[in-house]
Amino acid sequence: MKELIDQLGTTHTFEKTPKRIISLVPSQTELLCDLGLEDEIVGITKFCIHPFHLKSTKTRVGGTKKIKFDKIVALQPDIIICNKEENTKEIVEELSAICPVWVTDIFTIEDNLKMILDFGELFDKRTNAQKWIDKTNFALQDFKKFIKDKPEKKVAYFIWANPYMAAGKSTFINELLKLNHFVNIYEDKESRYPEVELKKIRLEGDPDYVLLSSEPFPFKDEHAFEVGRSTHHAKTVFVDGEMFSWYGSRLVKAFEYFKKVHDAI
Incomplete structure:
Protein backbone atom coordinates (compact mmCIF):
# COMPACT_ATOMS: atom_id res chain seq x y z
CA MET A 1 0.00 0.00 0.00
CA LEU A 140 20.58 22.84 -17.36
CA GLN A 141 23.84 23.86 -15.67
CA ASP A 142 25.69 23.51 -18.97
CA PHE A 143 23.14 25.73 -20.71
CA LYS A 144 23.27 28.33 -17.95
CA LYS A 145 27.02 28.65 -18.60
CA PHE A 146 26.33 29.04 -22.32
CA ILE A 147 23.66 31.70 -21.84
CA LYS A 148 25.31 33.60 -18.99
CA ASP A 149 26.81 36.41 -21.06
CA LYS A 150 24.18 36.52 -23.78
CA PRO A 151 22.32 39.86 -23.88
CA GLU A 152 18.57 39.95 -23.34
CA LYS A 153 16.37 40.15 -26.43
CA LYS A 154 12.71 41.15 -26.58
CA VAL A 155 10.52 38.47 -28.14
CA ALA A 156 6.93 37.49 -28.87
CA TYR A 157 6.27 33.75 -28.99
CA PHE A 158 3.32 33.01 -31.28
CA ILE A 159 1.37 29.77 -30.83
CA TRP A 160 -1.64 30.40 -33.12
CA ALA A 161 -2.91 32.32 -36.13
CA ASN A 162 -6.45 33.39 -37.09
CA PRO A 163 -6.51 34.94 -34.55
CA TYR A 164 -2.87 35.39 -33.68
CA MET A 165 -2.14 34.31 -30.12
CA ALA A 166 1.03 34.41 -28.04
CA ALA A 167 2.38 32.68 -24.96
CA GLY A 168 2.05 34.90 -21.90
CA LYS A 169 2.59 34.64 -18.16
CA SER A 170 2.33 31.52 -15.99
CA THR A 171 3.28 29.17 -18.81
CA PHE A 172 6.11 26.68 -19.15
CA ILE A 173 6.96 28.38 -22.44
CA ASN A 174 7.49 31.68 -20.64
CA GLU A 175 9.79 30.02 -18.11
CA LEU A 176 11.96 28.67 -20.92
CA LEU A 177 11.96 32.03 -22.70
CA LYS A 178 13.29 33.67 -19.53
CA LEU A 179 15.94 30.99 -19.20
CA ASN A 180 17.05 31.90 -22.74
CA HIS A 181 17.34 35.60 -21.80
CA PHE A 182 14.30 36.28 -23.99
CA VAL A 183 12.09 39.01 -22.54
CA ASN A 184 8.50 38.08 -23.38
CA ILE A 185 6.65 41.27 -24.35
CA TYR A 186 3.32 39.60 -23.42
CA GLU A 187 4.35 38.43 -19.95
CA ASP A 188 2.34 41.19 -18.27
CA LYS A 189 -0.94 40.44 -20.04
CA GLU A 190 -3.78 39.09 -17.90
CA SER A 191 -4.38 36.14 -20.21
CA ARG A 192 -1.92 33.26 -20.29
CA TYR A 193 -2.36 33.10 -24.07
CA PRO A 194 -3.39 36.61 -25.17
CA GLU A 195 -4.76 37.43 -28.61
CA VAL A 196 -2.45 39.66 -30.63
CA GLU A 197 -3.32 42.42 -33.09
CA LEU A 198 -0.36 42.61 -35.42
CA LYS A 199 -0.81 46.32 -36.02
CA LYS A 200 -0.35 46.92 -32.27
CA ILE A 201 2.69 44.72 -31.72
CA ARG A 202 5.14 47.62 -31.91
CA LEU A 203 3.17 49.59 -29.32
CA GLU A 204 2.85 46.54 -27.04
CA GLY A 205 6.56 45.86 -26.80
CA ASP A 206 8.28 46.21 -30.17
CA PRO A 207 10.08 42.83 -30.08
CA ASP A 208 13.47 42.11 -31.62
CA TYR A 209 12.27 38.64 -32.64
CA VAL A 210 8.92 36.98 -33.23
CA LEU A 211 9.19 33.25 -32.64
CA LEU A 212 6.72 31.18 -34.68
CA SER A 213 6.15 27.84 -32.97
CA SER A 214 5.77 24.61 -34.93
CA GLU A 215 2.87 23.60 -32.69
CA PRO A 216 0.00 23.71 -31.98
CA PHE A 217 -0.37 25.82 -35.15
CA PRO A 218 1.70 25.01 -38.26
CA PHE A 219 3.04 28.43 -39.16
CA LYS A 220 4.17 28.89 -42.76
CA ASP A 221 6.12 31.43 -44.78
CA GLU A 222 3.03 33.53 -45.46
CA HIS A 223 2.51 33.99 -41.73
CA ALA A 224 6.14 35.01 -41.28
CA PHE A 225 5.73 37.55 -44.09
CA GLU A 226 2.53 38.98 -42.57
CA VAL A 227 4.08 39.22 -39.10
CA GLY A 228 7.30 40.69 -40.43
CA ARG A 229 5.44 43.34 -42.45
CA SER A 230 3.59 44.43 -39.29
CA THR A 231 6.61 44.60 -37.00
CA HIS A 232 8.97 46.23 -39.53
CA HIS A 233 12.34 45.57 -37.91
CA ALA A 234 11.56 42.40 -35.90
CA LYS A 235 13.02 39.20 -37.29
CA THR A 236 10.66 36.22 -37.56
CA VAL A 237 12.13 32.87 -36.57
CA PHE A 238 10.54 29.43 -36.91
CA VAL A 239 11.16 27.40 -33.74
CA ASP A 240 10.46 23.84 -32.64
CA GLY A 241 7.41 24.06 -30.37
CA GLU A 242 8.17 20.74 -28.71
CA MET A 243 11.43 22.13 -27.39
CA PHE A 244 9.74 25.18 -25.87
CA SER A 245 6.57 23.56 -24.53
CA TRP A 246 7.13 19.84 -23.87
CA TYR A 247 8.18 18.95 -20.35
CA GLY A 248 9.48 15.61 -19.13
CA SER A 249 12.58 14.04 -20.67
CA ARG A 250 12.31 16.27 -23.76
CA LEU A 251 13.89 19.07 -21.75
CA VAL A 252 17.32 17.44 -21.96
CA LYS A 253 17.24 17.72 -25.77
CA ALA A 254 15.75 21.22 -25.52
CA PHE A 255 18.83 22.74 -23.90
CA GLU A 256 21.01 21.65 -26.84
CA TYR A 257 18.39 22.93 -29.27
CA PHE A 258 18.33 26.34 -27.56
CA LYS A 259 22.07 26.69 -28.20
CA LYS A 260 21.43 26.23 -31.93
CA VAL A 261 18.69 28.86 -31.84
CA HIS A 262 21.05 31.41 -30.29
CA ASP A 263 23.79 30.56 -32.75
CA ALA A 264 21.36 31.14 -35.62
CA ILE A 265 19.89 34.51 -34.59
Whole structure:
Protein backbone atom coordinates (compact mmCIF):
# COMPACT_ATOMS: atom_id res chain seq x y z
CA MET A 1 0.00 0.00 0.00
CA LYS A 2 1.39 3.40 -0.99
CA GLU A 3 -0.10 6.86 -0.61
CA LEU A 4 1.10 9.56 -2.99
CA ILE A 5 0.04 13.15 -3.74
CA ASP A 6 -0.12 14.51 -7.29
CA GLN A 7 0.71 18.09 -8.34
CA LEU A 8 -2.85 19.27 -7.77
CA GLY A 9 -2.62 18.10 -4.16
CA THR A 10 -4.90 15.09 -4.67
CA THR A 11 -3.99 12.09 -2.52
CA HIS A 12 -4.03 8.71 -4.25
CA THR A 13 -3.80 5.33 -2.55
CA PHE A 14 -2.47 2.30 -4.41
CA GLU A 15 -2.54 -1.27 -3.13
CA LYS A 16 0.02 -2.23 -5.78
CA THR A 17 2.10 -0.53 -8.43
CA PRO A 18 -0.08 0.51 -11.42
CA LYS A 19 0.67 -1.74 -14.40
CA ARG A 20 -1.83 -0.60 -17.03
CA ILE A 21 -1.24 3.07 -17.87
CA ILE A 22 -3.18 5.43 -20.12
CA SER A 23 -1.42 8.71 -20.88
CA LEU A 24 -3.41 11.68 -22.18
CA VAL A 25 -0.38 13.98 -22.44
CA PRO A 26 2.10 13.58 -25.33
CA SER A 27 5.19 14.83 -23.49
CA GLN A 28 4.42 12.63 -20.50
CA THR A 29 3.96 9.62 -22.77
CA GLU A 30 7.50 10.21 -24.00
CA LEU A 31 8.73 10.48 -20.39
CA LEU A 32 7.01 7.23 -19.38
CA CYS A 33 8.78 5.45 -22.23
CA ASP A 34 12.14 6.95 -21.25
CA LEU A 35 11.55 5.70 -17.70
CA GLY A 36 11.22 2.15 -19.06
CA LEU A 37 7.43 1.94 -18.92
CA GLU A 38 6.55 1.46 -22.59
CA ASP A 39 5.21 -2.06 -22.02
CA GLU A 40 2.89 -0.79 -19.26
CA ILE A 41 1.31 1.87 -21.50
CA VAL A 42 -1.97 0.59 -22.94
CA GLY A 43 -3.55 3.80 -24.24
CA ILE A 44 -2.34 7.12 -25.70
CA THR A 45 -3.73 10.17 -27.52
CA LYS A 46 -3.51 10.75 -31.26
CA PHE A 47 -0.97 13.48 -30.47
CA CYS A 48 1.44 11.09 -28.69
CA ILE A 49 4.03 11.00 -31.48
CA HIS A 50 7.20 10.16 -29.52
CA PRO A 51 8.40 7.47 -29.70
CA PHE A 52 7.10 7.31 -33.27
CA HIS A 53 6.23 3.60 -33.25
CA LEU A 54 3.70 3.97 -30.42
CA LYS A 55 0.97 4.99 -32.85
CA SER A 56 1.03 1.48 -34.30
CA THR A 57 1.51 -0.45 -31.05
CA LYS A 58 -0.81 1.31 -28.59
CA THR A 59 -4.54 2.05 -28.58
CA ARG A 60 -5.40 5.66 -29.33
CA VAL A 61 -8.20 6.92 -27.10
CA GLY A 62 -8.86 10.34 -28.64
CA GLY A 63 -7.11 13.66 -28.16
CA THR A 64 -6.17 15.69 -25.12
CA LYS A 65 -9.46 17.62 -25.02
CA LYS A 66 -11.83 15.03 -26.53
CA ILE A 67 -11.58 11.44 -25.33
CA LYS A 68 -13.26 8.18 -26.27
CA PHE A 69 -14.57 7.12 -22.87
CA ASP A 70 -15.69 3.65 -23.96
CA LYS A 71 -12.26 2.85 -25.38
CA ILE A 72 -10.64 3.90 -22.11
CA VAL A 73 -13.03 1.73 -20.07
CA ALA A 74 -12.32 -1.25 -22.33
CA LEU A 75 -8.57 -0.95 -21.70
CA GLN A 76 -9.12 -1.47 -17.95
CA PRO A 77 -6.43 0.98 -16.83
CA ASP A 78 -4.93 1.02 -13.35
CA ILE A 79 -4.10 4.71 -13.72
CA ILE A 80 -4.64 7.58 -16.16
CA ILE A 81 -2.04 10.33 -16.49
CA CYS A 82 -3.37 13.85 -17.18
CA ASN A 83 -2.16 17.44 -17.01
CA LYS A 84 -4.02 20.49 -15.72
CA GLU A 85 -3.41 22.54 -18.88
CA GLU A 86 -3.65 19.78 -21.49
CA ASN A 87 -6.80 18.08 -20.17
CA THR A 88 -10.01 19.65 -18.90
CA LYS A 89 -11.34 19.41 -15.35
CA GLU A 90 -14.43 17.70 -16.78
CA ILE A 91 -12.31 14.97 -18.38
CA VAL A 92 -10.44 14.36 -15.13
CA GLU A 93 -13.70 14.13 -13.16
CA GLU A 94 -15.28 11.80 -15.72
CA LEU A 95 -12.27 9.48 -15.82
CA SER A 96 -12.02 9.36 -12.02
CA ALA A 97 -15.00 7.00 -12.09
CA ILE A 98 -12.79 4.42 -13.85
CA CYS A 99 -9.55 4.52 -11.87
CA PRO A 100 -7.15 6.98 -10.20
CA VAL A 101 -6.34 9.99 -12.42
CA TRP A 102 -2.90 11.45 -11.70
CA VAL A 103 -2.74 15.13 -12.70
CA THR A 104 0.49 17.03 -13.22
CA ASP A 105 0.82 20.83 -13.18
CA ILE A 106 4.01 22.15 -14.79
CA PHE A 107 5.08 25.79 -14.85
CA THR A 108 8.77 25.60 -13.90
CA ILE A 109 11.76 23.34 -14.33
CA GLU A 110 11.41 22.48 -10.63
CA ASP A 111 7.84 21.31 -11.33
CA ASN A 112 9.22 19.19 -14.15
CA LEU A 113 11.80 17.54 -11.91
CA LYS A 114 9.11 16.87 -9.29
CA MET A 115 6.97 15.14 -11.91
CA ILE A 116 9.85 12.84 -12.86
CA LEU A 117 10.50 12.09 -9.19
CA ASP A 118 6.78 11.37 -8.64
CA PHE A 119 6.64 8.98 -11.60
CA GLY A 120 9.67 7.16 -10.21
CA GLU A 121 7.83 6.62 -6.92
CA LEU A 122 4.50 5.87 -8.53
CA PHE A 123 5.76 3.22 -10.94
CA ASP A 124 8.74 1.86 -8.96
CA LYS A 125 11.22 3.37 -11.41
CA ARG A 126 13.19 5.40 -8.89
CA THR A 127 16.63 4.65 -10.36
CA ASN A 128 15.56 5.53 -13.90
CA ALA A 129 13.83 8.68 -12.64
CA GLN A 130 16.95 9.81 -10.82
CA LYS A 131 19.01 9.28 -13.97
CA TRP A 132 16.72 11.62 -15.90
CA ILE A 133 16.74 14.16 -13.09
CA ASP A 134 20.55 14.07 -13.12
CA LYS A 135 20.63 14.39 -16.93
CA THR A 136 18.28 17.35 -16.79
CA ASN A 137 20.24 19.13 -14.07
CA PHE A 138 23.54 18.55 -15.87
CA ALA A 139 22.16 19.88 -19.17
CA LEU A 140 20.58 22.84 -17.36
CA GLN A 141 23.84 23.86 -15.67
CA ASP A 142 25.69 23.51 -18.97
CA PHE A 143 23.14 25.73 -20.71
CA LYS A 144 23.27 28.33 -17.95
CA LYS A 145 27.02 28.65 -18.60
CA PHE A 146 26.33 29.04 -22.32
CA ILE A 147 23.66 31.70 -21.84
CA LYS A 148 25.31 33.60 -18.99
CA ASP A 149 26.81 36.41 -21.06
CA LYS A 150 24.18 36.52 -23.78
CA PRO A 151 22.32 39.86 -23.88
CA GLU A 152 18.57 39.95 -23.34
CA LYS A 153 16.37 40.15 -26.43
CA LYS A 154 12.71 41.15 -26.58
CA VAL A 155 10.52 38.47 -28.14
CA ALA A 156 6.93 37.49 -28.87
CA TYR A 157 6.27 33.75 -28.99
CA PHE A 158 3.32 33.01 -31.28
CA ILE A 159 1.37 29.77 -30.83
CA TRP A 160 -1.64 30.40 -33.12
CA ALA A 161 -2.91 32.32 -36.13
CA ASN A 162 -6.45 33.39 -37.09
CA PRO A 163 -6.51 34.94 -34.55
CA TYR A 164 -2.87 35.39 -33.68
CA MET A 165 -2.14 34.31 -30.12
CA ALA A 166 1.03 34.41 -28.04
CA ALA A 167 2.38 32.68 -24.96
CA GLY A 168 2.05 34.90 -21.90
CA LYS A 169 2.59 34.64 -18.16
CA SER A 170 2.33 31.52 -15.99
CA THR A 171 3.28 29.17 -18.81
CA PHE A 172 6.11 26.68 -19.15
CA ILE A 173 6.96 28.38 -22.44
CA ASN A 174 7.49 31.68 -20.64
CA GLU A 175 9.79 30.02 -18.11
CA LEU A 176 11.96 28.67 -20.92
CA LEU A 177 11.96 32.03 -22.70
CA LYS A 178 13.29 33.67 -19.53
CA LEU A 179 15.94 30.99 -19.20
CA ASN A 180 17.05 31.90 -22.74
CA HIS A 181 17.34 35.60 -21.80
CA PHE A 182 14.30 36.28 -23.99
CA VAL A 183 12.09 39.01 -22.54
CA ASN A 184 8.50 38.08 -23.38
CA ILE A 185 6.65 41.27 -24.35
CA TYR A 186 3.32 39.60 -23.42
CA GLU A 187 4.35 38.43 -19.95
CA ASP A 188 2.34 41.19 -18.27
CA LYS A 189 -0.94 40.44 -20.04
CA GLU A 190 -3.78 39.09 -17.90
CA SER A 191 -4.38 36.14 -20.21
CA ARG A 192 -1.92 33.26 -20.29
CA TYR A 193 -2.36 33.10 -24.07
CA PRO A 194 -3.39 36.61 -25.17
CA GLU A 195 -4.76 37.43 -28.61
CA VAL A 196 -2.45 39.66 -30.63
CA GLU A 197 -3.32 42.42 -33.09
CA LEU A 198 -0.36 42.61 -35.42
CA LYS A 199 -0.81 46.32 -36.02
CA LYS A 200 -0.35 46.92 -32.27
CA ILE A 201 2.69 44.72 -31.72
CA ARG A 202 5.14 47.62 -31.91
CA LEU A 203 3.17 49.59 -29.32
CA GLU A 204 2.85 46.54 -27.04
CA GLY A 205 6.56 45.86 -26.80
CA ASP A 206 8.28 46.21 -30.17
CA PRO A 207 10.08 42.83 -30.08
CA ASP A 208 13.47 42.11 -31.62
CA TYR A 209 12.27 38.64 -32.64
CA VAL A 210 8.92 36.98 -33.23
CA LEU A 211 9.19 33.25 -32.64
CA LEU A 212 6.72 31.18 -34.68
CA SER A 213 6.15 27.84 -32.97
CA SER A 214 5.77 24.61 -34.93
CA GLU A 215 2.87 23.60 -32.69
CA PRO A 216 0.00 23.71 -31.98
CA PHE A 217 -0.37 25.82 -35.15
CA PRO A 218 1.70 25.01 -38.26
CA PHE A 219 3.04 28.43 -39.16
CA LYS A 220 4.17 28.89 -42.76
CA ASP A 221 6.12 31.43 -44.78
CA GLU A 222 3.03 33.53 -45.46
CA HIS A 223 2.51 33.99 -41.73
CA ALA A 224 6.14 35.01 -41.28
CA PHE A 225 5.73 37.55 -44.09
CA GLU A 226 2.53 38.98 -42.57
CA VAL A 227 4.08 39.22 -39.10
CA GLY A 228 7.30 40.69 -40.43
CA ARG A 229 5.44 43.34 -42.45
CA SER A 230 3.59 44.43 -39.29
CA THR A 231 6.61 44.60 -37.00
CA HIS A 232 8.97 46.23 -39.53
CA HIS A 233 12.34 45.57 -37.91
CA ALA A 234 11.56 42.40 -35.90
CA LYS A 235 13.02 39.20 -37.29
CA THR A 236 10.66 36.22 -37.56
CA VAL A 237 12.13 32.87 -36.57
CA PHE A 238 10.54 29.43 -36.91
CA VAL A 239 11.16 27.40 -33.74
CA ASP A 240 10.46 23.84 -32.64
CA GLY A 241 7.41 24.06 -30.37
CA GLU A 242 8.17 20.74 -28.71
CA MET A 243 11.43 22.13 -27.39
CA PHE A 244 9.74 25.18 -25.87
CA SER A 245 6.57 23.56 -24.53
CA TRP A 246 7.13 19.84 -23.87
CA TYR A 247 8.18 18.95 -20.35
CA GLY A 248 9.48 15.61 -19.13
CA SER A 249 12.58 14.04 -20.67
CA ARG A 250 12.31 16.27 -23.76
CA LEU A 251 13.89 19.07 -21.75
CA VAL A 252 17.32 17.44 -21.96
CA LYS A 253 17.24 17.72 -25.77
CA ALA A 254 15.75 21.22 -25.52
CA PHE A 255 18.83 22.74 -23.90
CA GLU A 256 21.01 21.65 -26.84
CA TYR A 257 18.39 22.93 -29.27
CA PHE A 258 18.33 26.34 -27.56
CA LYS A 259 22.07 26.69 -28.20
CA LYS A 260 21.43 26.23 -31.93
CA VAL A 261 18.69 28.86 -31.84
CA HIS A 262 21.05 31.41 -30.29
CA ASP A 263 23.79 30.56 -32.75
CA ALA A 264 21.36 31.14 -35.62
CA ILE A 265 19.89 34.51 -34.59
